[in-house]
Amino acid sequence: MYLSPMCVGMAMDEMDLGTAYSMWTGMGAVFTIIAGYLLYKEKVDRIKIALVSMILFGVVGLHLTAGARA
Numbered sequence: 001m002y003l004s005p006m007c008v009g010m011a012m013d014e015m016d017l018g019t020a021y022s023m024w025t026g027m028g029a030v031f032t033i034i035a036g037y038l039l040y041k042e043k044v045d046r047i048k049i050a051l052v053s054m055i056l057f058g059v060v061g062l063h064l065t066a067g068a069r070a
Helices: 003-011 017-040 046-065
Strands: none
Touching: 003 017, 017 046
């Protein structure tokens, strides 16, 4: 929990604040869903997998376009 803000701060050295924060929150959501499944045996259905996949695709897209500043 203490390392998380430090990591987003380091990411901001390489990309804009909005991109870094979007990636940070997106990956936090994905890891929280995975932790809920593994640790607490929460139900994961097809729609949740599809929605989490969209978050992952968005994070990858943001990462790939982070260098393309206007």
